Amino acid sequence: MALDVVREQVEYRELLVRITGRDLLLRYKQTAMGFGWAIFMPLVNTAIFSIVFTRVAPVDTGVPYPLFAFCGLLAWNWFASSLRFAVTSLSSNASLVTKVYFPREILPFSAVLVGFADLAVASIVLVGLMAYYGIVPGPALLALPVVIAVQLLFTTAVALLLSMANLFYRDVKYLFEVAITIWMFATSVVYPIERVGGRLGVLLALNPMTHIVDAWRSILLEGALPPAGPFAATAALSVVACAAAWLLFHAAEFRFAENV
Amino acid sequence: MRGAPVDFDGVWKKFRRGERHDSLRDLIPATARRLLRRGPRPDLAASEFWAVRDISFSVRPGEALGIIGPNGAGKSTILKLLTRILRPTRGTCEVRGRAGALIEVAAGFHPDLTGRENLYLQGAIMGMRRAEITRKFDEIVEFSGVGEFIDTPVKRYSSGMNARLGFAIAAHLDPDVLLIDEVLSVGDVAFQERCVARMRTMLARGVPLVFVSHNLSAVTSLCTRAIVLARGQMVFDGAPADAVREYRGVLPALDASADADDGRDVPIRITGVDVSAPGSSPATVESGGELRVRVSYRAARPVDAHIAIDIHSADGVYCAGINTQMDGQNLGPLTGAGAVDLVIPRLSLLPGCYLISAGILDGRRLHALDVQSRAHPITVYSTRRDFGLVCLDHSWEHRLEVVTS
Numbered sequence: 254m255a256l257d258v259v260r261e262q263v264e265y266r267e268l269l270v271r272i273t274g275r276d277l278l279l280r281y282k283q284t285a286m287g288f289g290w291a292i293f294m295p296l297v298n299t300a301i302f303s304i305v306f307t308r309v310a311p312v313d314t315g316v317p318y319p320l321f322a323f324c325g326l327l328a329w330n331w332f333a334s335s336l337r338f339a340v341t342s343l344s345s346n347a348s349l350v351t352k353v354y355f356p357r358e359i360l361p362f363s364a365v366l367v368g369f370a371d372l373a374v375a376s377i378v379l380v381g382l383m384a385y386y387g388i389v390p391g392p393a394l395l396a397l398p399v400v401i402a403v404q405l406l407f408t409t410a411v412a413l414l415l416s417m418a419n420l421f422y423r424d425v426k427y428l429f430e431v432a433i434t435i436w437m438f439a440t441s442v443v444y445p446i447e448r449v450g451g452r453l454g455v456l457l458a459l460n461p462m463t464h465i466v467d468a469w470r471s472i473l474l475e476g477a478l479p480p481a482g483p484f485a486a487t488a489a490l491s492v493v494a495c496a497a498a499w500l501l502f503h504a505a506e507f508r509f510a511e512n513v
Numbered sequence: 514m515r516g517a518p519v520d521f522d523g524v525w526k527k528f529r530r531g532e533r534h535d536s537l538r539d540l541i542p543a544t545a546r547r548l549l550r551r552g553p554r555p556d557l558a559a560s561e562f563w564a565v566r567d568i569s570f571s572v573r574p575g576e577a578l579g580i581i582g583p584n585g586a587g588k589s590t591i592l593k594l595l596t597r598i599l600r601p602t603r604g605t606c607e608v609r610g611r612a613g614a615l616i617e618v619a620a621g622f623h624p625d626l627t628g629r630e631n632l633y634l635q636g637a638i639m640g641m642r643r644a645e646i647t648r649k650f651d652e653i654v655e656f657s658g659v660g661e662f663i664d665t666p667v668k669r670y671s672s673g674m675n676a677r678l679g680f681a682i683a684a685h686l687d688p689d690v691l692l693i694d695e696v697l698s699v700g701d702v703a704f705q706e707r708c709v710a711r712m713r714t715m716l717a718r719g720v721p722l723v724f725v726s727h728n729l730s731a732v733t734s735l736c737t738r739a740i741v742l743a744r745g746q747m748v749f750d751g752a753p754a755d756a757v758r759e760y761r762g763v764l765p766a767l768d769a770s771a772d773a774d775d776g777r778d779v780p781i782r783i784t785g786v787d788v789s790a791p792g793s794s795p796a797t798v799e800s801g802g803e804l805r806v807r808v809s810y811r812a813a814r815p816v817d818a819h820i821a822i823d824i825h826s827a828d829g830v831y832c833a834g835i836n837t838q839m840d841g842q843n844l845g846p847l848t849g850a851g852a853v854d855l856v857i858p859r860l861s862l863l864p865g866c867y868l869i870s871a872g873i874l875d876g877r878r879l880h881a882l883d884v885q886s887r888a889h890p891i892t893v894y895s896t897r898r899d900f901g902l903v904c905l906d907h908s909w910e911h912r913l914e915v916v917t918s
Contacts, residue, residue: 264640271637275623275630282625352617353638354597507600510593511528 255496258503261356268355273363276338277370291371292378295326302443312444316474317386325442327375328469332408332462333433335368339412340429343420343509351510358502361412365405383473391476400468400479403488407461410494413502420512441466461487517571517609518690518721519578519595524604526565526590564590566745567604572690577722579732579753581760582742583887588725591742592616592694595723610689611640617694618679624668628659628678631667635682649685656711657681658704677704684711691715691722709735727827728866729757730797730892761889780816781847783883785809786871788891798860800895800904806855808871810883815846817876820853825887827866832902836874861904864895 262269281287299322306312306322314321342360343350350357383390419425440446440462449457457463464487468479565587572578580588593599594606596614621638622631632653636646646653654663657678659670667675691712712735716722726732732739732753739756741749749759787807790798798804808820821836835855837844844853868887875882897904 267643268637268640271634275626275634278630279623279625348617348620349638351598352620353614355638355640510598 255500258356258499262358265356265359269359269362269366272359273366273370276363276367280367288371288374291374295323295330295375296378298326298443299323306444312448314445316388316470320382320386320388320474321470322443323379323382324470324473325466327372327379328404328466329437329440329442329462330375331368331372332404332411332465333437334371335365335408336412336415336429336433338364338367339416340419340426341416342412343416344423357506357509358413358499361416361502362409364416365408365412368408369405379473388474389476390473393472393476393478396478397469397472399488400465400472403468403484403491404465406495407465407487407491410491410498413495413498417502417505417509420509436460436462439463458483461490517573519570519572519609519723520605520607521568521570521591521594522605522607524565524568524591524594524601524606525563526587526594526599527561527602528564528590529561563745565594565601568742568745568747569604570740570747570750572721572723574719574721575716576738577716577724577736579736579739579756580723580725580742581727581729581732581739581756585744586742587745588742589694590745592692592723592725595690595692608690611686612690612692613639613683613686613688615680615683615691615693618683619675620679622667622675622679625666627666628654628663628670632663632678632682635679639683639686641686653678653681653685656684656707680708684708688715688720691720693722693724693726727868727890728892729760729890730866730894733757779883780814781810781812781818781873781882783808783871783873783885784811784850785852786869786885786889788869788889796889796891798891798893800863800893800897801859801861804857804860804891806857806869806871806889807852808855808873809850809852810847810873811850812847815848816882817845818847818882819844819874819876820855821872821874822855823870823872824862825868825870826902827868827890830902832862832867838874838876860893861906862893863897863899863902863904864893865902867891867893 280290284290286293299319302322303319306314307318312318339361342364343357346360349355350360415425415429419429437443439457439460446457446460446463447454464479464483468484471477471479568587568591570578580591582588590599592614594601595608596612596616597608600606619635621635623634626634632650633643633646637643654660657674657680659674659678659681662670662674667678670678693712709731712722716735722736724732724736736753738751739749739753740747741756741759749756785807786809787805788796789805789807790796791803791805806822808822812818819836819838821834823831823835824833825831837853867890869889869891870884870886871889872884872886873882874880895904899905
């Protein structure tokens with residue numbers, strides 16, 4: 254069964270590209286700023302958190318704070334915006350889901366790819382910031398594709414589950430907004446999470462997103478590889494979660510048309 | 514038959530009636546109930562019903578299967594099972610190769626995208642490769658007749674243009690099996706003719722075809738075999754002409770069984786409805802020609818009653834409703850057996866398939882004593898190319914204004 258699922262996806266690969274292209278094109282057509290939004294949002298957030306965490310409650314981040322925050326937000330936004338798209342990806346394409354057959358996982362997959370396109374655009378600003386602060390990434394940069402792959406798998410796993418859940422229970426869309434805000438502050442996006450400490454700190458260390466976001470920063474800003482143990486565990490978890498979510502999605506797929 | 518391009522084997526499909534649980538508020542009590550209730554779950558819960566019951570058929574290469582039946586008989590469910598949108602509750606349903614579905618041909622269209630962008634998107638949804646679409650692009654645009662509007666967002670298209678572009682894409686899919694749902698109502702007469710020609714070409718190449726329609730004349734002319742459905746069950750499988758006859762037989766039976774349920778005392782019954790047009794086969798009328806509807810009745814006791822006739826189009830539009838009371842026609846008390854003829858000297862309906870209902874109404878309170886609802890199909894044909902439902906008697910006058918300077 255697992256093989257069939259992948260084979261079908263390969264067969265429909267052009268549709269994934271088309272649907273992703275459609276969503277990107279629509280954003281470009283429907284908004285005046287187009288891809289400018291991908292840069293604007295993390296910049297605004299970086300400015301706000303820079304004021305909070307350098308003037309109101311200064312934290313020691315090791316690297317210049319704006320760089321720390323922007324890099325964290327970049328990785329986090331890929332995760333969060335992919336999921337925001339994915340939650341409604343099946344329910345907002347109801348006319349397709351009820352009327353035409355195609356592998357439905359293409360819709361959440363494309364949500365993740367659209368989020369990645371935003372990351373690619375916003376990374377231009379990161380390069381600018383790094384040049385400004387005089388930070389040159391070392392050979393550790395070669396490991397970045399691995400971090401991207403791990404985040405891709407983990408995001409896809411959550412995207413598949415959320416899109417499916419929202420189809421059966423529309424509350425999920427609202428719950429998601431609350432959950433993603435909590436999750437962001439439970440991840441080392443705008444402050445180093447290890448500062449939390451205590452029993453809560455131990456619990457927070459189990460959050461896979463923290464290890465992924467920290468890996469981005471350690472490779473790009475510190476020129477070092479992320480700690481092998483926790484990162485390997487996160488990678489293994491992502492692979493298993495993605496495979497399990499995909500199989501679950503596939504098993505529930507035939508009920509989608511009756512539940513939109 | 515094993516190995517046929519389309520194989521439907523003992524298929525059952527269950528649906529839930531009414532509301533589903535789609536918020537957590539409903540889920541929690543429902544789950545609690547399910548956990549508390551012990552024992553095996555019943556085969557069919559009270560809120561469920563069988564939309565399709567034990568249907569088996571197969572379609573061989575070059576065969577065109579028509580599926581006819583009243584609304585709610587399960588026709589669309591069968592098509593959705595064939596297109597893999599739904600999965601059978603029991604039994605197996607297999608379509609070998611690429612299924613080209615001429616159903617909801619514009620489902621993937623996005624209003625903000627241009628015709629060209631939508632063409633590529635819809636093509637990909639139907640399973641075409643980019644190179645294949647590029648190769649057939651000009652042919653598809655030509656077929657659709659959308660022409661120079663191909664780079665205009667489809668939100669500015671008329672609904673006809675939308676459907677024509679969608680159909681053109683689907684028609685160029687080169688499918689292994691073709692599934693069609695009432696698309697012949699798309700576009701003008703010229704476009705419809707092109708569609709039928711396209712279907713015949715595919716059929717001649719050996720592509721099997723499944724055609725769901727209310728248009729009985731299209732089924733008889735295009736199909737090599739037809740099945741009749743009633744309430745989810747197959748009641749006939751055979752030659753299209755016999756199927757159409759069977760279909761007409763099924764409808765009054767359905768109404769009669771519905772009547773039998775309430776068990777009330779009926780003073781008068783419709784014993785037959787005959788639709789005829791002089792000089793043509795029964796139930797086929799030329800636009801503007803004469804149509805006769807004979808309603809035969811049998812009264813258990815003298816009853817003061819009126820006769821009513823309604824005409825609906827195949828897609829459910831109420832076209833006309835006439836009765837003897839509104840026309841000031843006093844039939845007097847009806848006794849024993851007899852018949853009332855309605856004569857329409859010039860039937861001003863445009864070509865298409867229509868359904869005639871006949872009813873006997875109580876003389877004073879005008880409630881129905883007996884009704885055969887949408888039981889009698891007629892096919893109207895014509896060489897006229899007007900649009901809409903009715904052909905209006907008309908002429909044009911052109912007056913030139915004399916301009917004095």
